[in-house]
Amino acid sequence: MPTLTWVGKDKVVNHHHDVPFKVLRHESHFDAPEGSPINSTGNRIIHGDNLEALKSLLPEFEGKVNCIYIDPPYNTGNEGWAYNDAVNDPKIKKWLGQVVGKEGEDLSRHDKWLCMMYPRLKLLHRLLAKDGVIFISIDDNEQANLKLICDEIFGGANFINNVIWEKKFNPQNDAKYFSDNHDFIVTYAKNKTLWNRNFLPRTEIQNDRYKNIDKDSRGVWASDNFTVKTYSKDYDYEIITPSGRKVSPTDGRCWATSEENFNVLVQDNRIWFGQKGDGVPRLKRFLTDVQEGIVPLTIWKHTEVGNNQDSKQILKRIFPESKTPFETPKPPSLIKRILQIATDKQAIILDSFAGSGTTAHATLDLNAQDGGNRRFILVEMEDYADTITAERVRRVISGYGEGTKKVAGLGGSFDYYTIGEAIFNPDDTLNEAVGIEVIRHYVAYSEGIPNADQTPQDNTYTPYLMGLNSDTAWLFYYEPNEVTCLDLDFLNTLKFGAAKPGTAIIYADKCLLTKEFMTQYGIIFKKIPRDITRF
């Protein structure tokens, strides 16, 4: 498989492992006003660099996110917007300087973009569920590069499609070569064989094609061509219409089925010969038979999913006090289409380049429409994470606008987080400031203890128990400012009674038990902090 190289690649391919694991700090909770419609709860908006935020999400969400939509900076070279599109944002520049080092100063804008995207896509890949899917908005500035790094990270075999979204419809008359009016949405499954794509709902215009001219008790229908071009001699026969006219398929074509099956269809009133019974036979397709929906096409027209102007107008109605609340919002209907194709009603949706929060808007909107309980996680790095991203979601939840322009609230709630402290100090010891519960949760995750088997500190056995099932007990024998010792005295404090599991994995600072004893009683010692896995 062809792979892409660029300056700085060697510094970033494994960088996601080096990103310090930080705790998400809960800042506030927002609830819909009383009397609002029911919508999803447990949604999150995180203010911070998505590299750190994605890492922090791993313990809870690794392999659990069903649908990712991201709209990263396109790297157009245009600067001076509400956010910086050219990877020259001071935060990203600083990050590149730290990760890529001196070499980073000479990177081209494409090198920088690739260095920025690669470790973030690596983490997104880990967060995606095994039957999940990622959609990435991009344009020609980086599409070709993005495709190659996604082939590397997601696997070329998991590429689904490169959707084309018609983002504008008026030509730009001063364009030097072409007036560019589309974006791409590059789509990969975590595992293409496991991803179940939904049908799109049928539109009223599409349903309007279906009529009931002959008052068929099975309801409205549309007629389809009854000939096919894959020729078979057995399907090439003469049909006599009700009016007595003899008809045959046109040259090189044949009927869609055998004469025997055709007669069955006629008996079942599924063949249409026109009002006068004299026409070339056509097959009646009932709306009830095709109701499952429509297979999505790869070209998404602005008339179906909105365009860039629509999205600005929608945002302006939410923020009437601001002339340009955000330069590059996507239309909610565009993201809603993605969600319709890729999510069920319980899905977890992640957008780690959240901008004005359109993904949250689309999620709440679709929930309101179909009674779903989809949850969103948004990450935005810039300071407007609160004033634009979260504020839009607050307004959409509560309702906005006045008089005839009033838009009803969609309901729901979300929690707002910032990125807190690292779990490990620079000298690799545990950072006690994050709190013991957070440390226990991290260690439990690193041990792969299933959620259902994790135990709180106030369990009935011992406050050091992290997890328990019929096979294994996991203990985290840790005390701030104290050296803990795995010895017989400690073992004597443990009383598992009937729940006694065959294996005990015990974290402590020291161990005084002999190897033979531990083998005999199924005890595995892990030293704090040396043996705690880093992600």
Ligand SMILES: C[S@@+](CC[C@H](N)C(=O)[O-])C[C@H]1O[C@@H](n2cnc3c(N)ncnc32)[C@H](O)[C@@H]1O
């Ligand atoms: C093209 S905008 C997304 C627009 C969004 N889809 C909408 O409809 O409003 C890209 C966003 O990603 C944010 N961003 C860029 N780098 C980021 C990073 N490392 N972490 C978090 N957000 C980042 C930018 O600040 C910007 O708001």
